[in-house]
Amino acid sequence: MAKGPKNAISPTREENYPEWYQQVITAADLAEDSDVRGCMVIKPWGFAIWENIQRRLDAMFKATGHENAYFPLFIPMSFLEKEAEHVEGFAKECAVVTHHKLVPNGEGGLMPDPKSKLEEPLIVRPTSETIIGATFARWVQSYRDLPILINQWANVVRWELRTRKFLRTTEFLWQEGHTVHATREQAEDETRLMLDVYAAFAEQHMAMPVIKGEKTAGERFPGAVATYSIEAMMQDRKALQAGTSHFLGQNFAKAQEIMFQNEEGERQHAWTTSWGVSTRLVGGLIMTHSDDDGLVLPPKLAPAHVVILPMFRNDEERDMVMDYVSNLKSQLEAQLYDREPIRVRVDSRDLRGGEKKWQWVKKGVPIRIEVGPRDIAQGGFKPARRDQSGPPPKDPISAEAFVGKAASILEEIQQGLFDRAVKRRDDATVEISDLKEFEKFFAEKSPAGLAYAYFTDGPEMESRCKALKITPRCVPLDDDAGPGKCLFSGAETDRRAVFARSY
Amino acid sequence: MAKGPKNAISPTREENYPEWYQQVITAADLAEDSDVRGCMVIKPWGFAIWENIQRRLDAMFKATGHENAYFPLFIPMSFLEKEAEHVEGFAKECAVVTHHKLVPNGEGGLMPDPKSKLEEPLIVRPTSETIIGATFARWVQSYRDLPILINQWANVVRWELRTRKFLRTTEFLWQEGHTVHATREQAEDETRLMLDVYAAFAEQHMAMPVIKGEKTAGERFPGAVATYSIEAMMQDRKALQAGTSHFLGQNFAKAQEIMFQNEEGERQHAWTTSWGVSTRLVGGLIMTHSDDDGLVLPPKLAPAHVVILPMFRNDEERDMVMDYVSNLKSQLEAQLYDREPIRVRVDSRDLRGGEKKWQWVKKGVPIRIEVGPRDIAQGGFKPARRDQSGPPPKDPISAEAFVGKAASILEEIQQGLFDRAVKRRDDATVEISDLKEFEKFFAEKSPAGLAYAYFTDGPEMESRCKALKITPRCVPLDDDAGPGKCLFSGAETDRRAVFARSY
Numbered sequence A, B: 001m002a003k004g005p006k007n008a009i010s011p012t013r014e015e016n017y018p019e020w021y022q023q024v025i026t027a028a029d030l031a032e033d034s035d036v037r038g039c040m041v042i043k044p045w046g047f048a049i050w051e052n053i054q055r056r057l058d059a060m061f062k063a064t065g066h067e068n069a070y071f072p073l074f075i076p077m078s079f080l081e082k083e084a085e086h087v088e089g090f091a092k093e094c095a096v097v098t099h100h101k102l103v104p105n106g107e108g109g110l111m112p113d114p115k116s117k118l119e120e121p122l123i124v125r126p127t128s129e130t131i132i133g134a135t136f137a138r139w140v141q142s143y144r145d146l147p148i149l150i151n152q153w154a155n156v157v158r159w160e161l162r163t164r165k166f167l168r169t170t171e172f173l174w175q176e177g178h179t180v181h182a183t184r185e186q187a188e189d190e191t192r193l194m195l196d197v198y199a200a201f202a203e204q205h206m207a208m209p210v211i212k213g214e215k216t217a218g219e220r221f222p223g224a225v226a227t228y229s230i231e232a233m234m235q236d237r238k239a240l241q242a243g244t245s246h247f248l249g250q251n252f253a254k255a256q257e258i259m260f261q262n263e264e265g266e267r268q269h270a271w272t273t274s275w276g277v278s279t280r281l282v283g284g285l286i287m288t289h290s291d292d293d294g295l296v297l298p299p300k301l302a303p304a305h306v307v308i309l310p311m312f313r314n315d316e317e318r319d320m321v322m323d324y325v326s327n328l329k330s331q332l333e334a335q336l337y338d339r340e341p342i343r344v345r346v347d348s349r350d351l352r353g354g355e356k357k358w359q360w361v362k363k364g365v366p367i368r369i370e371v372g373p374r375d376i377a378q379g380g381f382k383p384a385r386r387d388q389s390g391p392p393p394k395d396p397i398s399a400e401a402f403v404g405k406a407a408s409i410l411e412e413i414q415q416g417l418f419d420r421a422v423k424r425r426d427d428a429t430v431e432i433s434d435l436k437e438f439e440k441f442f443a444e445k446s447p448a449g450l451a452y453a454y455f456t457d458g459p460e461m462e463s464r465c466k467a468l469k470i471t472p473r474c475v476p477l478d479d480d481a482g483p484g485k486c487l488f489s490g491a492e493t494d495r496r497a498v499f500a501r502s503y
């Protein structure tokens, strides 16, 4: 595709995918670098997408019996000592609070007050297993207290060397579910239930197809018995881990003494789970749907479904057009899409029409309506769909007719984006049973994609993957391929993994 | 009132108000101490109240044109150096991050890695004026970029020596609005608009009457030209500052170089505001309405409006009662109260009826329905209102009749709680024009209350107040008392303040 004025985003996806990603974010005004290394400012349009994600997920969590709560931002250092099975090999990149006061440094500046040094440093939570576990140990006494089904929406901090907006930032926003159960089976069911919730959300709301699967031993969350994830494929054919759900067995319950008396009066360690998704989802949404003109939003998560751009050249035209537009707006807002009123913005800023139009293209609004006196005189307008390129429809549509089918157009866009993403992924997916072929598929210059291959867990597989700069993403749960031969060792196995480069 | 089994909370308000407050929180399961000094765990019932507060306020902010965004948790120390007008006298209690890595300490524990020491310490935000101001300086170029109307929901940290749940904790949750305007008038209008939003929310949703007013010079936010607040009176007759709105003039814009080109092409400093409320509102809600049996919730913010306690002694009764109850529940949920479906909980836990009932009394649910086979046979039940003490009504009401008037009962409770709080406040409010009388009113042993008195700003007034352990809470905006004589100096003045002890 030719570069230049034809595309709003430069470089294009083909020219330089990572740079295209950054430019889409800037062009859509989603986020920007802050004055703090590795932390971003999430701007209103980006935050509104996150709010929509939050609202939908929160309703799904509550519908499955979970309640929200809030735990401290800080974790005493000793809690991490308990968690680190072998403290010797432990090194954790995290923000360490050591003082609680600033005082003048005698040179016109400030410094941490040496007298305010904390006896025990506090860690800004990188995740809350330890502090929530210590709390649960107090809450749980008897089987009657179980299950405990808690979720927290929070900010967390992981000191990252290389950051990329939404995908990996030092501070990020997320939710973390933490649950406690009386039996292994109930905890396993919970782990899989939340994986299903994440997959349903990704596919139905984000229009992002995902593979549900179990992580291999090397990719498990430290301390988990089993880690499950949903894996999506971005347009550069790299995989993105979009959510994880961990079955923690009794490991954390033992470290944190979460014990309960069962119906027979015996004290037992409980079974726990944890699960989370983060602002990384916004990165996945951008990379799944956007094109060389900028962001493309799935309607269900779009801050605005329809943007109306009134066109006029004088006050008389203005009055007439604005009447028409505000009428159109309120009629649209009386319609429901996905059980919520259709979200409409009217942009009547004093800007050139072309500039205004391109701003909304780059912001990814699903439907764009430019309407001026001539359109009104001719009985309608020509709505432009963000998911379709090329010229708008030849024939105008009346406001009445458009209002009547707006919700179904939005649903068509939502479904179309999903279908397109499924096709893109399936076109980039192969099944490989030969190591040479596998190595060729992942050769440096290749755009590669997702490769299904039989494997057995272990160092042989891991070193081969490392050399190819890929990882086993997961062992898909829906795979019914039966037994086969391990690609790396030739041994009989009944497990296939999806291998890919990844974010 | 006699102590003992008659009240669910011990001590009573009269016996020991501060301890009663803590016991109400524990009995209602709102929050508990955490493993981190000064930080609390907000438990599901407490957090659900905060979520209701958030949802309502957020809608009010959006209806007045504000958008949400998110800024970094950390603030570079140098930003606070700029803010501190005279660094020499500056001392700030805050959490200081100095390292970014933990490593083994050689003794089986962990320590901050000396090699990971930050060149510049980072402060966990105590408020975000500086970091948001630096961002706004980049966003604002021209008058066309104004106004900027941003809100952030966030956690903040202020190192507190003495903490009290919800009222004063080291970490707390809040929202902070930050806006930029082209003219003084627009910024002043915004400051007052948000004060009005807070007052409307406090009175209409929390059922907590407030006085809107301007802070005296000594009580202003550092750097503000004018600080406005809403002040409520708790049942111990102390005042609680429940929200503040600051007109910052050009002070912050000058410190942070927030400048714009006006329509004439001249570069000017902008005018800014900030405003906030926090989880402290939950403390105010508790102390305004609760009684010696525990929490009393205003229906608009109650996580559940109605709790149904099914009573049965065998499986046959169980089936019959549960059918009736689930039918009642779904009929109630089809009714709207305050534009939302009525929120119903059914508690069918295997617990003694009395214990269960008292749990919900202490949790403050507005309407409680116990229903068993005999009630059903007699054609109804006797709903108990949390705002009324004494025995339940003599005559049962049918499910049909109750469903039909549930919303109006809730509204009656909401209004009743407000009226009661207004009366309590007005009964404890005096107008005083004599210093002796003023000193007597605030004498140590007196329960005191709110005193309106004429004043002039300055050290005379401040030292008298300090001696009485009171502060001028605000200069009420709605006061039309005209001019008078300063209580402290005798000078002519047209300003009256409300004086009180406070949280």
Ligand SMILES: [Zn+2]
Binding pocket: A253, A254, A257, A269
């Ligand atoms: Zn143990």
Ligand SMILES: [Zn+2]
Binding pocket: B253, B254, B257, B269
């Ligand atoms: Zn300046």
